[in-house]
Amino acid sequence: MKYKRLTKEQFEALHQEFTTFLATQSIDKAEWDKIKTDKPEVAEQELDVFSDLIWEGVLTNANYLEHFSKNHIFLFHCQEKLIQSIVLKALDPEVDFMKQEGLQWLSDNLFTDTVEIHLGKKDYEEERYAAIFELIKQGAILSDGQLYLQINGIIQS
Template identity: 65%
Template sequence: MKYSRLTKEQFEEMHQEFINFLVSQQIDKKEWDEIKEKKPQVADQELDVFSDLIWEGVLTKAKFLEHYSKNHIFLFSCNETRIDTIVIKSLKQDVDFLSQKGLQWLSDAIFTDEVEVKYGAKDFEGDRNTELFGIIQQGAILSEGTLYGEFKEMLKL
């Protein structure tokens, strides 16, 4: 397995896609129920293959990621070969970017010396999607890139 198995909730949301996947494997409902009961390792393999297909599709389309922590916000822009990163850091320890109050503070303090903003870029060292998946496993979420775009414009990058 290249990525990780989808959660039960994710499988439930993708119920129809999973059915279509099984049909493409020439597995009908009766046969699937039989596989789950008599060959659970084969069922697990099918779930893993489907999960990897879904992750591969999602990661291939991913253009922006965001990761929030108490004192940092990481904004990522990803193209085919490179990832650009804007890091926003609060130099005030009591600010919490995980709260609405902390984000409001950032909005008010962005141009002060209490906020540090850095930019960096690097080429992907290996497989792009695997690297993006690693960032997601560390807590990043997919985004539309609105905040990244605002900071890019503000920093004149």
């Protein structure tokens, strides 16, 4: 397995896609039920292969990631050969970016000495998908890039 197995909830949400995946291998419901009972190791392999296919699709389309913690916001732009980052750090320990008030505080204080902004750029040390998946495992979530683009636009002007 290249990534990680989808959760039960994720499999349930992707039930139709999984059914189609099995059908491409000429496995219908009756055959799948038989495989689960008689050959659980084969069923496990099928679940793993499907999970990897889903992750590949997600990672292929991943262009922006965000990771919020109490005092930090990490914004990533995942390009083909490199990843760019913007890290925002609140120097006021009372600020909590996990709450709406923290984001409002950031908006009001972005260019004050209570916010550190760090820009980064790094070539992928490993394959692109593996690097993005590692960020997701650490808590980053897929994003439409709106916040990254807004902050980057403000910084660049």
